[in-house]
Amino acid sequence: MITYFESTGQVVPVTVIGFREGNIVTQVKTDATDGYNTVQLGYRRVRDKKLTKPEMGYLEKSGVIPLRHLQEFRLESVEGFEPNQKLELEELFKEGDFVDVSGTTIGKGFQSYLFISVLGF
Numbered sequence: 283m284i285t286y287f288e289s290t291g292q293v294v295p296v297t298v299i300g301f302r303e304g305n306i307v308t309q310v311k312t313d314a315t316d317g318y319n320t321v322q323l324g325y326r327r328v329r330d331k332k333l334t335k336p337e338m339g340y341l342e343k344s345g346v347i348p349l350r351h352l353q354e355f356r357l358e359s360v361e362g363f364e365p366n367q368k369l370e371l372e373e374l375f376k377e378g379d380f381v382d383v384s385g386t387t388i389g390k391g392f393q394s395y396l397f398i399s400v401l402g403f
Contacts, residue, residue: 297383307367308344308352310360319360323369324349 286294304325311320328350330338341348345366375381 304347304349305369306346306349307363307365307369308341308346308349309354310363310365311354312360319357320354321357321360321363322352322354324352326350 283295283297286296288294304327306324307321308324309322311318311322313319324341324346326349328348330348332350333341333348338348
């Protein structure tokens with residue numbers, strides 16, 4: 283989250299979404315072949331040495347460059363997606379679109395109380 287100030291002085295909280303190198307469709311699963319619709323995306327390009335031989339073989343079979351992370355996303359329809367298709371940010375989102383963002387954090391327990399007690403409050 284960051285704070286964005288408009289020209290009128292109004293404060294708008296925004297979440298910045300970053301796209302790293304990659305974002306390539308590595309596999310498309312359909313109802314007919316697998317029983318459900320998913321698109322598998324790969325992102326964050328790495329050197330060949332950073333991946334295992336099975337990972338490299340899987341990506342070479344798809345004809346994709348070496349990518350660190352692979353993630354499947356379930357969709358209603360997978361029309362328009364093909365293996366080795368690069369996704370562009372401008373094609374997916376336009377200015378003013380709303381997206382749901384979620385994150386995970388590491389549980390910190392009572393860290394805030396410990397910080398306060400150290401300062402003597």
